[in-house]
Amino acid sequence: MKNTLSLKKAVVLLSGGLDSATVLAYAVSKGYVCHALSFDYGQRHKSELKAARKVAKALGATEHVVVKVDLKKFGGSALTSDTPVPKSRSNKAIGVGIPVTYVPARNTVFLSLALAFAESIVARDIFIGVNALDYSGYPDCRPEYIRAFQKVANLATKAGVEGTRFRIHTPLIKMTKADIIRLGTKLGVDYSITHSCYDPAPDGTPCGMCDSCILRKKGFREAGISEIR
């Protein structure tokens, strides 16, 4: 039984942040052979990708593929343009409305590419670290969105037509940031190598004031866990 499980391949979307690192640790703990997938999508900084490489290695992904896809060509987001990233927003303000850091259709683009990768390597399981609780108000993090995409995955593909059931796993979808950090800590994630900030200094130091930094700090505080072990 253990052998069967250990042969299960999965594609794990890995941004280099706290959530996707936890997802990778979770998928590995469930016996999946994990193919980590990251994107060089024209984000303002490359600290994310550096972190993703470290995380993939530290948590035992069998490979880490980085695909270039130039979302910058479309613009429309503070994460891929020169629009300032909002700072020092209160916890109440975060999660109300959709912020300028929203990248148009980003998770759909990422999941489509994960699907292409999964079908190519004959994997049927795709893991993504979306979160519908302590999230930033992005529509493509909601359970109904994920269900709709899963339906597309099965209709879109040769594998789906031939009987494979693709499954989009969202183990964090109902967790608070503190829950996520507790789970990852139990699974041995070293969060000091992850990167969450939307607007780091050129050397990668987090700004400490964007929504992502604020949610991260709040999560560690509520989990009662120190960020640096």
Added chain:
Amino acid sequence: MKNTLSLKKAVVLLSGGLDSATVLAYAVSKGYVCHALSFDYGQRHKSELKAARKVAKALGATEHVVVKVDLKKFGGSALTSDTPVPKSRSNKAIGVGIPVTYVPARNTVFLSLALAFAESIVARDIFIGVNALDYSGYPDCRPEYIRAFQKVANLATKAGVEGTRFRIHTPLIKMTKADIIRLGTKLGVDYSITHSCYDPAPDGTPCGMCDSCILRKKGFREAGISEIR
């Protein structure tokens, strides 16, 4: 009324082939301001992209954006690898099963990027030249797939959440190749600048023997129209 119509923006997926050229002509004829979108996805030859540029210009697209997305990283198709393209298959054989020219999840990747583009330019209409009749057996050309993707589009996006209804237009979905050629000819498409071949010579000359060349020739024959005007 005419002014309102002429302000309607659309994203039109343009491969440089016969079908997407017809779709672009159709969308223009319906009064859409058309933003053509093509992909440099690691296809074996660049004749498609050259044709797409000519077609976009000839048919009056307001802009033509080419986005790089490296599907070659995943492999799994004769169109993005060294697997030979099948030649001289009979009309009966074409459309039975899914051929090696299938690119994993290609239309899902392309439609996702079209959605990202549409949301960025505040367009709600996306045109794609899929065809469920004289097609090559690809699952992501079926009406049920398109419906499922449209649902994803509306759940995935800020625009969808805020009340925009994205629409995926597939004007060719129930047409034969001959119907498509008749429609395009009526709309003034110069098919001599389009490119259909999966495996052209280095100078772009079509092989004449792949499924795509065979379907194209059959279409012109059945439409009673000469390919070169």
